[in-house]
Amino acid sequence: MVEWSQDQINAFQTTLLTWYDQHKRDLPWRQDHDPYHVWVSEIMLQQTQVQTVIPYYLRFMKQFPTVQSLAEADETDLMKAWEGLGYYSRARNLQRAAKQVVNDYHGHWPETASELQDLSGIGPYTAGAIASIAFNQPVAAVDGNAFRVFARLLEIDDDIAKPQTRKIFETVINRLISKERPGDFNQAIMDLGASYMTATNFDSSNSPVKAFNQSYLDGIESKYPVKTKKKRPVPHNYFGLVIRSSKGYLLEKRPTSGILPNFWMFPLYDQQALIKEKADSQAQLIQRLEKQLQADYQLSIQLHKVAGKTVSHTFTHQKWLITLLEGDLSATADLSYFPGKWIQTTQFPKMAFSKVQSKMWEAYQNQRLSKK
Structure with a gap:
């Protein structure tokens, strides 16, 4: 790892911040230094592209303009505002943290990175961004x-996939950061990483800090950062049940814990749990599922495979592959034992659906249109 002298550090800060002053991105959350604005934008930007976040951020701020309004928001309204951004635990943690600020800190934000990490959903990076x-x-x-x-x-040759490597980078950057303009310094690094120093197709020959880029000068820039490959998400095969009646579609509410907690969705059944022999056909699995619905919920229904592609959705460690099945059920069927209810399509726009549910519904609608 290269070590810079104080003169080099000073020169780097001046070069970086001069470029930032002239070319920084015009983003709505950069119009002021309000911690609420910084916080919401940083949470939204996790795992999500800037251009995707901008319209969500603007709508969110219009609906929840203050930390107080977010703390008092109805969870259904909050999840609807977040719909499509994914990683819904972020939204729930936002509201938990908002309640902490309002109730525990009497509306006043903690100002240090250490204190900020006491708020729900705020880790080292977000705390550093807000504090600076x-x-x-x-x-x-x-x-x-x-x-x-x-x-x-x-x-820096340390593997960034290892949790302990963060401390190494924090120590290095804390030595290099501008003490007068730390927030602008951190945001300039963000903009640099999103422009001249992207993961692929980087353009260091035109970068404003190319004179400080040792890996570029040595012709080995593609080697950095050092990162071991993540394990591929484990595939899981499910049946998604599109069950209809004159009362609408049968949706069930997912458990309060686990993936996609509390969301209303078409019922999902793990295909692996239905397999008895390796040679079992999909038709046999569907027959077993029909019997399971009868045994578990006293629902008698014939299921048929929906034409079209399998619905696919990837989480961090799992990849769901969903085969849609459809069937009709009497509107007078007893749902006493079933953890769900009939919901009319007119109610769908008002409900906060997960991305998985939206994909299943879109696939089903496309299949119906193709029949016409």
């Missing part, structure tokens, strides 16, 4: 951009 941007605290905000930028600048 909103409160001018000289603390690193180490995200994927920072890992990539500083690994290349200084030829």
